[in-house]
Amino acid sequence: MRVLVTGGAGFIGSNLVDRMLLEGHEVVAVDDLSTGSRDNLTQAAEHDAFRLRELDIRDPALIGLAAELQPEVIVHLAAQISVRKSVMDPVHDARINVEGTASVLTAAREGSTRKVVFASSVAVYGRPATIPVPSDAATDPRSPYAASKLSGETYLATFRALYGLEYTTLVLSNVYGPRQSPEGEAGVVAIFTDGLLSGTPTVLYGDGTQTRDYVYVDDVVDGFVKASGQAGNGMRFNLGTGLQTTDRRLHALIADAADAPDKPGFAQPRLGDLPAMAVDPVPAFEGLGWQPRTDLSTGLRATVEWARGRRR
Ligand SMILES: NC(=O)c1ccc[n+]([C@@H]2O[C@H](COP(=O)([O-])OP(=O)(O)OC[C@H]3O[C@@H](n4cnc5c(N)ncnc54)[C@H](O)[C@@H]3O)[C@@H](O)[C@H]2O)c1
Incomplete structure (x- = not known):
């Protein structure tokens, strides 16, 4: 078609x-x-x-x-x-x-x-x-x-x-995934990936317990x-x-995939940020007949690999 x-x-x-x-x-x-x-x-x-x-x-x-x-x-x-x-x-x-x-x-x-x-x-x-x-x-x-x-x-x-x-x-x-832009502000995965691969500081807003459904x-x-x-x-x-992942866990998973230290900075929560979300x-x-098939660590590894390739 x-x-x-x-x-x-x-x-x-x-x-x-x-x-x-x-x-x-x-x-x-x-x-x-x-x-x-x-x-x-x-x-x-x-x-x-x-x-x-x-x-x-x-x-x-x-x-x-x-x-x-x-x-x-x-x-x-x-x-x-x-x-x-x-x-x-x-x-x-x-x-x-x-x-x-x-x-x-x-x-x-x-x-x-x-x-x-x-x-x-x-x-x-x-x-x-x-x-x-x-x-x-x-x-x-x-x-x-x-x-x-x-x-x-x-x-x-x-x-x-x-x-x-x-x-x-x-x-x-x-x-999240390959081709998401870290320049945008919608993609925390792209932002963490970019920061962790380039060695620039990464920041969690709040105490890291905020959750999202990736x-x-x-x-x-x-x-x-x-x-x-x-x-x-x-x-x-x-x-x-349907699964919730905390910001802190997301950071740890991306750091692991990127072989980078898992040491985010913390900043004040941003006004209007939701404490939790999953659908x-x-x-x-x-x-x-749809099901999500990719588990988070597999998807994050693929995303980090793509971002690595782009930096070369
Ligand atoms: N990425 C997410 O997590 C997410 C979550 C919920 C909903 N969405 C929705 O999914 C859709 C795609 O999002 P994405 O993450 O791929 O964003 P993206 O910014 O990568 O893609 C949007 C595309 O639309 C184009 N565009 C913007 N304004 C246009 C216009 N006036 N005329 C023609 N093209 C225009 C942009 O150039 C871009 O290529 C959007 O509708 C977004 O609201 C995305």
Whole structure:
């Protein structure tokens, strides 16, 4: 099938592009390269079945592109991904994440697309009452980023009701793996990996007991592939492991993989940081046939190896 991946030059997007090409699909990545890069697509660029269109998802040219390509599936990953930046500039966040999503859905309609698969975030759950958070838990967006992701989810339901455009929303926990950028602020794994490999100080905010649910990028990509089929129409699923890992343990595991001393510094907790997070992935087992398969130490070793290779 022909697949259009918005944000295809990014961390998750480029890993998805490679997997889709491997499965024999024709793939068009749409990306403005604001945080993504052509380097992420070196492998993909060798395929005849791959094209990159450097384009802002809000550009009206996206609609013409979709009308011309008629992609069967659009995986919508392009986004402003920083919670902190969304707090500093909610208008910019809304322009990319709300206006951008409306633009992608309009393009899907013009392109007679069967289905849109959307990346939402656990940020939509705010401070959840239950951990692991069930996928039908009440949403409670506490940042403009969370509000814009929830708005994206609502737009999907609206376009389905209006035009019968199918969708699946995947609510991602903390994704890590090769190609995640340490320059960004979303990826603590990438930041620790970079610090531990380069010998620059690493810092834990708080006492190190804060927890997150780390899920490996290949597993997340597998979720997007499964959701691109017929399963999960009109539904949302959590993609995570259900397991909580403390910041302190994460640091120790990465230090071990990097052969570096496990001696982080400690700083004051950051305002608004959640003490704990993990999501319940069981409905995704049942609805998509999806399971996270990569245990944390294996995934971290692969991530450190990739980062090592990049430094050479
Ligand atoms: N990485 C995570 O842990 C995580 C967790 C929850 C949700 N998500 C979501 O998954 C998606 C992918 O995230 P990622 O971690 O790969 O981030 P990323 O920044 O690596 O990828 C986003 C891509 O979108 C592109 N982009 C941004 N604005 C654009 C625009 N206006 N037009 C065209 N392209 C644009 C960027 O250049 C980049 O290549 C995002 O929607 C993000 O909100 C990620």
